[in-house]
Amino acid sequence: MDKLVIEGGNPLSGTIRIHGAKNAALPILAASLLAEGVHSLHNVPKLLDIETMLNILERLGCRCAHEEETVTIDTSPLGTSHVPEDLMRQMRSSIFLMGPLLSRFGEVTIYQPGGCAIGERKIDLHLQGLKQLGAEIEESNGRISCRAAKLTGSEVHLDYPSVGATENIMMAAAMAEGTTTISGAAREPEIQDLQNFLNQMGAQIIGAGTDTITIQGVKKLYPCSYEVIPDRIVAGTVMIAAAATRGNVTLTHTNAGHLTSLIHVLRRAGVQITVCNDIINISCMGRPRAVERIVTSPYPSFPTDLQSQVMVLLSLADGFSVIKETVFEGRFKHVEEMARMGADISIDLNRAFIRGVQRLYGATVEATDLRAGAALVIAGLAAHGTTVVEQAHHIDRGYDGIEKLFQKLGARISRKVPVPGPLDLAN
Numbered sequence: 050m051d052k053l054v055i056e057g058g059n060p061l062s063g064t065i066r067i068h069g070a071k072n073a074a075l076p077i078l079a080a081s082l083l084a085e086g087v088h089s090l091h092n093v094p095k096l097l098d099i100e101t102m103l104n105i106l107e108r109l110g111c112r113c114a115h116e117e118e119t120v121t122i123d124t125s126p127l128g129t130s131h132v133p134e135d136l137m138r139q140m141r142s143s144i145f146l147m148g149p150l151l152s153r154f155g156e157v158t159i160y161q162p163g164g165c166a167i168g169e170r171k172i173d174l175h176l177q178g179l180k181q182l183g184a185e186i187e188e189s190n191g192r193i194s195c196r197a198a199k200l201t202g203s204e205v206h207l208d209y210p211s212v213g214a215t216e217n218i219m220m221a222a223a224m225a226e227g228t229t230t231i232s233g234a235a236r237e238p239e240i241q242d243l244q245n246f247l248n249q250m251g252a253q254i255i256g257a258g259t260d261t262i263t264i265q266g267v268k269k270l271y272p273c274s275y276e277v278i279p280d281r282i283v284a285g286t287v288m289i290a291a292a293a294t295r296g297n298v299t300l301t302h303t304n305a306g307h308l309t310s311l312i313h314v315l316r317r318a319g320v321q322i323t324v325c326n327d328i329i330n331i332s333c334m335g336r337p338r339a340v341e342r343i344v345t346s347p348y349p350s351f352p353t354d355l356q357s358q359v360m361v362l363l364s365l366a367d368g369f370s371v372i373k374e375t376v377f378e379g380r381f382k383h384v385e386e387m388a389r390m391g392a393d394i395s396i397d398l399n400r401a402f403i404r405g406v407q408r409l410y411g412a413t414v415e416a417t418d419l420r421a422g423a424a425l426v427i428a429g430l431a432a433h434g435t436t437v438v439e440q441a442h443h444i445d446r447g448y449d450g451i452e453k454l455f456q457k458l459g460a461r462i463s464r465k466v467p468v469p470g471p472l473d474l475a476n
């Protein structure tokens with residue numbers, strides 16, 4: 050498996066363009082199945098999760114191409130609603146296919162997506178919502194079969210503002226008969242992007258970005274051309290890395306309106322941030338201040354996907370900080386690895402108590418999941434000495450070549466790809 054080797058202690062500087070949002074592109078790719086014909090999706094980054102989703106669409110019969118940052122999908126040959134188990138297991142986001150396939154075929158078979166390093170990842174809210182639209186669901190041995198001769202608009206309430214469940218229900222309701230209202234909906238920008246894409250296809254949806262979304266079912270949807278929003282988590286990761294290395298970085302192709310909670314925290318830590326249209330400048334000349342308390346929770350609060358990264362910054366801050374993680378039950382796996390670099394962090398259930406240290410030291414650490422891996426790269430960039438981040442493939446799921454991204458900002462980081470040995474070659 051690939052490793053990243055980082056010579057730390059070098060302040061980041063320069064300008065970087067932020068690529069399109071993985072968590073907007075994935076549901077939009079699934080939603081493309083709702084219309085027969087050729088879609089053109091722009092600002093779609095080359096990430097492992099995107100390629101996995103395109104593989105699934107091709108296994109379902111679609112013709113896909115990904116050139117530069119444009120994806121072309123011809124859904125005309127779509128021929129089956131059975132999502133391959135091997136690919137389902139590879140990526141939880143395949144769950145997004147349930148709504149569109151149920152709508153197109155009146156049936157869909159998927160497999161219980163496995164949990165992952167960050168938590169159990171239940172799908173009960175997805176299934177409850179689809180049942181309320183008229184689906185009959187059978188589960189046995191991890192195989193989930195859904196059937197609905199017709200999907201009918203309904204009042205759906207989510208007990209928790211699940212991003213994926215909100216998106217799945219929106220897609221299933223887009224061509225249901227009648228009106229669907231989702232109350233308790235998630236409010237993430239990626240959900241607004243999905244609404245805009247679906248409306249571009251001819252859907253009639255309002256309310257995304259609030260906790261109540263109304264979908265007026267239409268008879269048919271049409272393929273379209275669409276540009277995906279910038280990735281706020283990649284932007285936030287770069288901003289935190291700039292602060293942790295006491296650098297000065299300019300980000301372009303961003304939407305600061307999607308990052309207000311992070312910007313608020315960074316300013317409390319003494320980091321200088323200026324915003325002009327789609328450009329964010331961030332600089333940190335001295336040691337950051339501790340931030341008394343950060344609580345992750347659904348948008349617009351502080352995002353769980355930036356929790357591990359901001360913990361690295363606070364591990365170097367002057368003072369004592371507390372982070373409470375309320376979204377996923379297993380999202381502190383980076384703490385043990387950071388301790389190997391000299392961080393002083395203790396965990397009590399879902400709270401991390403961080404006592405800032407003057408410096409971190411390079412070490413060999415392991416990426417356990419996507420965002421924990423990104424956090425360890427930031428730690429390596431800020432640390433004194435050499436850091437090796439193993440299992441770098443986790444990071445490739447959400448960053449288009451994280452080493453290239455930081456090399457452009459002056460970081461001394463490189464990727465080591467294992468050379469196949471004689472035994473590997475013999476296989």
Ligand code: EPZ
Nearest residue numbers: 072142170171172173174175210211212213214354376377
């Ligand atoms: C999306 O995951 C994102 N992934 C995640 O980003 C992100 O962390 C998460 O939203 C929260 O913002 C994509 O958009 C592809 P949820 P999703 O449903 O939809 C529980 C990354 O790093 N829950 O809002 O799976 C669940 O167990 C990834 O890019 C249920 O109990 O998130 C979790 O504790 C990681 N029942 C919480 O809700 C359900 O039916 C949040 O899950 C669904 C979810």
